[in-house]
Amino acid sequence: MTAPTPALATSGLSKSFGALGVARSIDFALPAGARHALIGPNGAGKTSFINLLTGALAPDAGRISLSGTDITEMPTHRRVKLGLVRTFQITSLFPDFTPLESLTMTICEREGVAGRMLRGFRRLSHLADEAHALLAGIGLADSAHAITRTLPYGRQRLLEIGVALAARPRVLLLDEPAAGVPEKESGALLEAIAALPDDIAVMFIEHDMDLVFRFARSITVLVAGQVLCEGTPAQIAEDARVREVYLGAHFDG
């Protein structure tokens, strides 16, 4: 038997804006069911890397494959259909929708009925039911009918994950999922992240090292668009180069 196909892999992925190389020949593999953290100092190219993976940016060179399928040239929405889904560092929701509407809309896309013009929701109520069950699963049931922009920030961050889950990802990219969430609201969010199904490969960008070491089983350190090193949390914590990059500051606590 050969090694199992990674859920997501890149080879030689490169992108530069003029003289600034935001991704420099990145070789990367995310195994199925991974809990992987992508860390690095500001400006290391972490968000650019996610943008390359989702197709928001087109690479100058290199390939991207999802469960063995080459998706390098594929438009974003088709990558989502194949199971590559992300969340946003800056909350990107549907302000006047209810959470139920946001998730139902996403499920309609996934089920391929979102282009239907003349079909009412009476015959699609099972999709709304699924959306509701999903919301209940992440603790948002009592906000299902609220208007999104009136929700507290922590609940919006939860909804951000809920919308992504509704697309039924195989690979989930979380861009700083807990950024800016006040401590008293963060409990439900961390629970939701901990409860993500095992069959989803998760990669997250995070600056909060407590979170990184709590959830990650493996870590990639990105510096100036290049992979500096990869390893288990223990290996990364011991790595002298990583300490140098971070000046030790975040690793002491």
Next chain:
Amino acid sequence: MESIAPGAGFERRSRLRAGEVLLWLAIAAAPLYVPGHLVLASQILITALFALSLDLLLGYGGMISLGHAAYFGTGAYTAGLLAQHGWSEPISGLVAAMLVAAALGFAASFVIVRLSGVALLMVTLGLGLLLFELANALADITGGSDGLQGVEIAPLLGLFGFDMVGRTGFVYAYLVALGAFALVRRIVHSPFGLSLQGYRENPARMAQIGAPMAARLRLVNTISAGLAGLAGGLLAQTTQFVGLDALGFERSAEVVIILILGGGGRLYGGLVGALVFMIGRDVLSEANPEYWYFWLGLILVLVVLFMPQGILGGGAALLVRLRGRAALGEAAR
């Protein structure tokens, strides 16, 4: 909140409400209580239909158009020219008006879906002015600034002639508008309609939930153009005249104002806006037509400042507040 079944929100919203039935019955009864104003009533319906076509694009899809009169005028000239050249049967003429306008909308949509912001404003504005100047230049065909003369429409179904009182015209406009509202109602309450509103709420996020929006936006621009053409064709047939103003910037601006005044993204905003606008214009411009634009501008400024959700949105908010107060009052008791 607990008593609401999970998916009930969607079903309830798309269910036909008693108020809607009453509204359409009340409009149908117009010949009974305003028998002398049926021409104005038809024009309100036509304007409402035009505003509805924009609502689909702007109110639901969040895509601005400052040149929607391009489609309205295309429909009007199509219907008018057909009739002028001997094809006087109204229904087929109206269908042709809709199809030609939709075809133009389809062609334009390839440009429009690639743009946003100021560039979108410019291109829609430019498209409208382009057609206006084209119609002006082709005076041999369109009659230029004199308008299209000699538009003769045969009786509807060979039975009901279009008369000066406007009875046939009113019934005709009523049925077409009713059909268009039913169609748009169906569309906005479908999964397609939901994704269209999702695009309005957050265009950038749609691709990330797996939505191929470009194709859908092209489709909705085509439908919107077709409905605008329908409205234009109706105006040409019921008034038996087409003027250059059918393509003018003022008409494009007016329909945006009417929709915003009534409330976009609420299906009946265009109808309410058209009603208030047309009657207001009738009253205010009677005294002094030159200053009508002052009132129009003032209304627009006040709506933007104090009632950004339009009459329907403002009314809904007021209702919520009153209910809240009533509930508080009950609780106090």
Next chain:
Amino acid sequence: MAVELLTLLFNGLAYGVLLFLMAIGLSVTMGMMNFVNLAHGAFAMLGGYLGISLTTRAGVPFLAALPLVFVAVGAVGAGIEVTLYRRFYRSPQLTHVLFTIGLTFMAVAGATYVWGSQIAAMRVPDWLIGQTMFLGLQVGSYRLFLLLVGGAIALALVFGLERTRFGAMVRATVDNRRMAQSLGIDVGRVFSLTFALGSGLAGLGGALAVNFLGGIQPAFPLGYLLVYFLIVVTVGGLGSTLGALAAALLLGLADAAAKFYAPVIASFAIYLVMVVLLMWRPHGILGRR
């Protein structure tokens, strides 16, 4: 043939300079705050009518009326910016469009009320009437005046933006508002001053335009002029002064040439060119964003 071409070039450039003066304020303020001010043409109209009133009713000499118009319209612009526009900077562009169309309609009706709906003309000194020899070319005196005055102001603007402290602040704010703010630039004040300057220039351009266009009417800010402004802004690229200058001169030339060689299709050919240009480069010929 060569004379004809040179005359055409001359007239086109004169018109282009005029368009630049009237539109540059719109370009810079749009680039700075992303505020879509469709009422910009109303400032030009106001300038035109003020100039007419000053020269014909108040008896102010034409050359003295021009700076007065600049200051007065600039002050009106600043007043509107502070009291009305400021609250909309965070609103969606649709709100800007609606609000400023509303203001334009009111301005048009207001001008009809004050100045009537007839075409009004400006009183200019005798030495600006008729033809003059310029570089061996028989040209209209007023157009020559326009080209010289407008060209001088345009050059002063371009250099002012590049070389002065205020110009640097304006450029920094257009470039990146947040960064400018964090560098200690009072963005609100810079914007107010820029807006006043831009409105004043539009007013001055409007006053200069009256005699060039053969008079003005209240519908002035609604007609093709609005579109020409927007063409200058979008084709030139938001906030780019040189881009706006290039676009205005090109547009002036294209307009003059089209009206001369193909008067029938001229009016819509210009829109066609604009749509194609915007498809090709949605952010303008020299635009970055």
